[in-house]
Amino acid sequence: MSQATCCQIWTDTQRELDAMLQREREEFLQPQEDPEQVMKMLATAYVQYLAILRKLDEAHAPLIHQQKRAAVRHALDGVMGRILEIKGEMVALEKSECHSMAAILMELQRVPEDIEIPIPKYFIKENLGILQYREKYLHEILLNAGLLKQEAVRAMTLEEGIRVIQVAERARQGRARAAFMRRIYLEEKRQSKKQEQTMAKSPDDAATCIQKVWRGHRQRRETERLREEEMIFLGMSLPPELEVMISLQKTNVLEGEVQERANFSFRHELRAAEGPHIKETFQDEITQCFLECRHITGRFPDYPPEKTGGSKALIIEKHPEEIVEELAAKKAKAEAEKNEKDKKVKEAKEPAPEKKPQKVEKQVVDEGWKMGPSNFLSMLEEGSSQYQVFWENREHKSDFLQDHDPELIKAGEREEVEEEIRVQVDEVMEEKLLRVKEVVDGETGPGQVKAVKEKTSKTPVKKKISELEKDLTPDRTIDSLYQQLAEERLLIQVKNVNLSDYMGYDDCVRSLLRETGAQPLPSIPEVRQLVALYGILPLGSQTVHENAPLVKSLLLAGPAGVGKKMLVHAICTEAGANLFSLTPSNTGKYPGKDGLIMVLHMILKVGKELQPSVVWIGDTERIYSKGATKGEEEVNFKRLARLLPQFLRALKPKDRVLLVGTTRRPFDANPGPFCKVYQKIILVPKPDYLTRFALWKHYILQCGGVLTKLNLNCLAQVSDGFTQGHVVDVVHTVLTELRLLQMARKPLRTAEFVTSLARHDPVYNEEEEAFQAWYAKTPLGKAWNAARETDEDGKGKRKKKKGKGKKKGKK
Numbered sequence: 001m002s003q004a005t006c007c008q009i010w011t012d013t014q015r016e017l018d019a020m021l022q023r024e025r026e027e028f029l030q031p032q033e034d035p036e037q038v039m040k041m042l043a044t045a046y047v048q049y050l051a052i053l054r055k056l057d058e059a060h061a062p063l064i065h066q067q068k069r070a071a072v073r074h075a076l077d078g079v080m081g082r083i084l085e086i087k088g089e090m091v092a093l094e095k096s097e098c099h100s101m102a103a104i105l106m107e108l109q110r111v112p113e114d115i116e117i118p119i120p121k122y123f124i125k126e127n128l129g130i131l132q133y134r135e136k137y138l139h140e141i142l143l144n145a146g147l148l149k150q151e152a153v154r155a156m157t158l159e160e161g162i163r164v165i166q167v168a169e170r171a172r173q174g175r176a177r178a179a180f181m182r183r184i185y186l187e188e189k190r191q192s193k194k195q196e197q198t199m200a201k202s203p204d205d206a207a208t209c210i211q212k213v214w215r216g217h218r219q220r221r222e223t224e225r226l227r228e229e230e231m232i233f234l235g236m237s238l239p240p241e242l243e244v245m246i247s248l249q250k251t252n253v254l255e256g257e258v259q260e261r262a263n264f265s266f267r268h269e270l271r272a273a274e275g276p277h278i279k280e281t282f283q284d285e286i287t288q289c290f291l292e293c294r295h296i297t298g299r300f301p302d303y304p305p306e307k308t309g310g311s312k313a314l315i316i317e318k319h320p321e322e323i324v325e326e327l328a329a330k331k332a333k334a335e336a337e338k339n340e341k342d343k344k345v346k347e348a349k350e351p352a353p354e355k356k357p358q359k360v361e362k363q364v365v366d367e368g369w370k371m372g373p374s375n376f377l378s379m380l381e382e383g384s385s386q387y388q389v390f391w392e393n394r395e396h397k398s399d400f401l402q403d404h405d406p407e408l409i410k411a412g413e414r415e416e417v418e419e420e421i422r423v424q425v426d427e428v429m430e431e432k433l434l435r436v437k438e439v440v441d442g443e444t445g446p447g448q449v450k451a452v453k454e455k456t457s458k459t460p461v462k463k464k465i466s467e468l469e470k471d472l473t474p475d476r477t478i479d480s481l482y483q484q485l486a487e488e489r490l491l492i493q494v495k496n497v498n499l500s501d502y503m504g505y506d507d508c509v510r511s512l513l514r515e516t517g518a519q520p521l522p523s524i525p526e527v528r529q530l531v532a533l534y535g536i537l538p539l540g541s542q543t544v545h546e547n548a549p550l551v552k553s554l555l556l557a558g559p560a561g562v563g564k565k566m567l568v569h570a571i572c573t574e575a576g577a578n579l580f581s582l583t584p585s586n587t588g589k590y591p592g593k594d595g596l597i598m599v600l601h602m603i604l605k606v607g608k609e610l611q612p613s614v615v616w617i618g619d620t621e622r623i624y625s626k627g628a629t630k631g632e633e634e635v636n637f638k639r640l641a642r643l644l645p646q647f648l649r650a651l652k653p654k655d656r657v658l659l660v661g662t663t664r665r666p667f668d669a670n671p672g673p674f675c676k677v678y679q680k681i682i683l684v685p686k687p688d689y690l691t692r693f694a695l696w697k698h699y700i701l702q703c704g705g706v707l708t709k710l711n712l713n714c715l716a717q718v719s720d721g722f723t724q725g726h727v728v729d730v731v732h733t734v735l736t737e738l739r740l741l742q743m744a745r746k747p748l749r750t751a752e753f754v755t756s757l758a759r760h761d762p763v764y765n766e767e768e769e770a771f772q773a774w775y776a777k778t779p780l781g782k783a784w785n786a787a788r789e790t791d792e793d794g795k796g797k798r799k800k801k802k803g804k805g806k807k808k809g810k811k
């Protein structure tokens with residue numbers, strides 16, 4: 001895609017985004033009373049933001065201009081975050097992770113694929129070098145530790161050997177023949193030259209000859225230049241300067257260096273041109289502030305210590321009147337709090353009068369629904385205004401050089417230069433203030449300041465640091481910890497699977513069931529969406545992780561073979577994350593509480609440093625098993641269960657680390673602590689007819705099978721109740737190397753697969769019901785049931801009222 005097309009897509013999408021922001025300002029700020037209307041509004045915005053995200057990613061991926069890339073990425077992150085916020089609102093409103101979007105899709109004239117979550121390509125593309133290096137490093141560690149076998153070098157067959165020799169021999173003969181022909185050509189040329197030299201030429205002939213050669217050469221050069229210009233104009237090739245730049249940027253290190261050098265020169269320029277003026281302004285502002293303060297309080301204030309930001313606070317502070325106002329507001333707030341406390345104490349002493357629930361309910365209804373505060377709207381609006389200032393009116397088509405905009409860099413650098421100068425000014429002004437205090441007020445400043453400092457240093461705020469947050473390995477490097485974790489199999493290789501490889505279609509039966517009022521459970525496409533929303537997007541983007549509703553842990557529950565592990569690997573592949581395996585059988589190598597703390601500490605330290613990271617606990621129900629503990633292994637599991645909340649507490653919004661648990665038997669776990677640790681629970685379903693059909697086809701073709709004589713409909717029908725894992729296993733069992741060799745004589749038959757399938761146990765209805773019953777007991781399941789009951793009560797009451805009304809009417 002040419003750069004001009006990318007910019008055009010960006011322009012169009014930005015316009016759509018502006019329209020969305022305008023709509024948000026108008027619609028979402030108004031309180032709404034009808035929940036159905038609210039849901040419709042949210043779902044519409046959700047679908048539209050997804051379309052915007054898709055287009056922004058399309059524009060961002062091929063863009064070369066670094067500043068434009070940064071601007072589009074800013075918008076990308078903002079839109080991703082906003083989608084997560086809207087999803088959060090939808091979940092809170094419907095008390096379910098699944099929403100029926102069919103009506104909205106119809107109304108907006110979209111297809112079901114439009115609600116798949118696009119995963120920005122920059123997650124991987126911008127870290128490709130580091131990811132490849134890390135993959136190679138891990139591979140080497142595993143090879144050296146003997147945990148991986150070196151791939152055996154395959155011996156050549158006789159035919160392959162002959163072929164290689166033939167190719168080489170023919171090439172040699174070709175080269176010899178070419179050399180021979182060249183020799184003949186040169187010989188002939190030499191002969192003709194000799195003949196020409198013997199025939200004397202007039203000066204005119206000689207001049208014509210020289211002109212001919214020169215004109216030919218000049219025209220060829222000119223044509224070449226024109227051709228290059230045209231290619232650049234059409235966007236089919238890059239200007240030479242840019243090509244050099246891109247080749248430099250191919251390695252991340254170089255990119256960093258180039259950027260750093262450019263920034264340094266701008267900073268230097270700014271410091272020289274604007275530094276003195278900034279310094280003067282700061283000094284004036286600080287002096288003014290001190291004078292005003294003395295005017296109000298009668299003495300010069302102490303200089304704010306550097307730890308609290310130095311004079312930054314003074315510079316921000318506007319007017320003495322505002323300070324007075326602020327103080328008054330603080331006082332009023334404190335008084336109000338005190339009054340409330342007194343009131344509560346009084347109420348606790350006196351028997352509380354009976355509450356009137358009806359009134360409260362009415363109040364809630366009266367207030368209506370309002371969209372919660374957003375961290376991303378302001379970001380999007382800021383991005384939009386920056387776009388209007390810098391990019392909207394720029395001529396993208398003729399920007400052959402894709403050169404940077406110095407003003408934009410300067411704007412970014414200005415803040416840093418200001419901060420640098422402020423620190424210098426602070427040092428000077430603090431000295432000055434002390435001297436002035438001594439002369440004017442007779443205060444011996446340093447002593448007082450020291451005293452204050454000592455006072456503050458004597459009363460440090462005691463904060464309890466959990467065992468996991470302490471650095472237990474201060475003398476170890478990240479590399480050595482990484483190596484140790486890999487050797488202990490706590491850090492494992494990620495299988496290269498994408499989320500789109502997790503095949504599956506919407507289950508029509510499930511949608512029908514939902515309409516009858518059954519608890520909504522996710523279909524396969526919804527599982528894909530939830531995994532992308534709660535796992536991949538926050539892990540891939542720092543901004544999204546820090547500002548969107550924080551999800552620290554995710555549970556994938558479902559029968560054996562439905563693809564839970566595949567989803568864990570897909571999260572890591574798409575987000576470029578490390579994969580730590582805390583599966584109970586792995587932690588046995590570190591017995592005792594201290595051992596376990598050390599494992600968790602190492603995982604946290606390496607995971608945070610080399611973020612994003614996924615910490616996977618397979619068979620996670622085992623660590624929350626009900627009943628008394630038996631044996632050392634179970635004691636260790638219980639210990640891990642007790643340490644997990646601490647582990648999660650040690651994860652801050654800036655740490656892109658996600659805990660993912662997988663379980664085949666969640667009902668065996670103690671529901672209380674289990675659901676407390678896992679913030680989001682996704683029930684992974686077994687495949688429906690359409691998915692089974694696609695799975696059979698895909699895996700048979702992948703293993704080299706031929707479909708001609710196969711009845712895939714029959715296979716899909718017969719495999720009802722079986723999982724994806726069963727299908728994969730059956731295909732691998734049937735399509736052995738020997739069977740593939742026989743294929744020409746003996747075509748594949750459906751019965752072969754059916755026979756093999758019969759050796760597996762399907763997921764029986766009882767097991768599926770057990771999953772559903774367990775899900776109904778999770779916090780979200782309970783909330784959904786409670787909401788439904790109140791809904792039904794409400795409807796019943798309304799019906800009764802109507803009935804009464806009618807009777808009265810008849811009377």
Ligand SMILES: Nc1ncnc2c1ncn2[C@@H]1O[C@H](COP(=O)(O)OP(=O)(O)OP(=O)(O)O)[C@@H](O)[C@H]1O
Pocket residue numbers: 501502503504558559560561562563564565566567662663664695724725726728
């Ligand atoms: N939706 C899917 N599309 C394609 N392949 C799938 C899908 N789901 C699962 N598979 C394949 O099925 C096999 C089993 O999947 P996986 O091991 O991830 O299941 P699991 O739920 O983790 O099983 P278990 O609970 O037994 O550990 C894998 O080879 C995986 O690639």
